[in-house]
Amino acid sequence: MKKIYDLPDLFSEQVKELYSAEKQQQSAFKKLFKKIGSEELQELNKKIIEKNELHIKRLEDVLEKLGEPKKIIECKAMKELIDRGLNLSKNCENIEVYEAGLVSVVQCMKHFEIADYGTLVAFADLLNQKEITEILKKSLVEEETHDKELTGLADRSINDRAKLLVVNVD
Numbered sequence: 624m625k626k627i628y629d630l631p632d633l634f635s636e637q638v639k640e641l642y643s644a645e646k647q648q649q650s651a652f653k654k655l656f657k658k659i660g661s662e663e664l665q666e667l668n669k670k671i672i673e674k675n676e677l678h679i680k681r682l683e684d685v686l687e688k689l690g691e692p693k694k695i696i697e698c699k700a701m702k703e704l705i706d707r708g709l710n711l712s713k714n715c716e717n718i719e720v721y722e723a724g725l726v727s728v729v730q731c732m733k734h735f736e737i738a739d740y741g742t743l744v745a746f747a748d749l750l751n752q753k754e755i756t757e758i759l760k761k762s763l764v765e766e767e768t769h770d771k772e773l774t775g776l777a778d779r780s781i782n783d784r785a786k787l788l789v790v791n792v793d
């Protein structure tokens with residue numbers, strides 16, 4: 624990360640970090656959703672991946688408008704969340720329990736992105752970057768929608784399926 628002197632510097636560095644977070648998430652999702660049984664969760668995953676692709680393009684657009692390179696600054700927070708998901712994938716012996724854990728991890732990712740997009744929208748607005756503010760707002764709304772959809776799915780079926788599973792370990 625380069626030295627930060629003012630709000631425009633902070634803004635563009637945070638855009639780069641979120642750009643990386645979206646890309647990290649996109650490649651991790653392919654691994655995390657490999658052994659999913661719930662069709663509903665698979666469908667939602669497909670939708671999230673499609674929107675993430677759009678989020679990546681929008682952030683590239685923002686970086687171009689800022690005259691910044693599409694530089695990756697690895698997002699350590701996203702890496703931690705991805706590792707949490709990969710650990711679950713390695714250690715959960717039952718798909719139903721893994722799915723409940725996976726939904727919670729993806730929701731943590733969405734909450735992280737909601738916080739980041741929310742801040743960036745506020746910064747862009749303060750910096751009078753009207754076009755950029757509108758671009759970022761679109762992604763913010765989509766992240767919020769996915770979070771709500773994940774909550775709905777967990778409440779409707781995923782958590783109950785995990786609860787119903789009783790395993791006798793002798």
Ligand SMILES: [Fe+2]
Binds near residue numbers: 645674675678736766
């Ligand atoms: Fe995203």
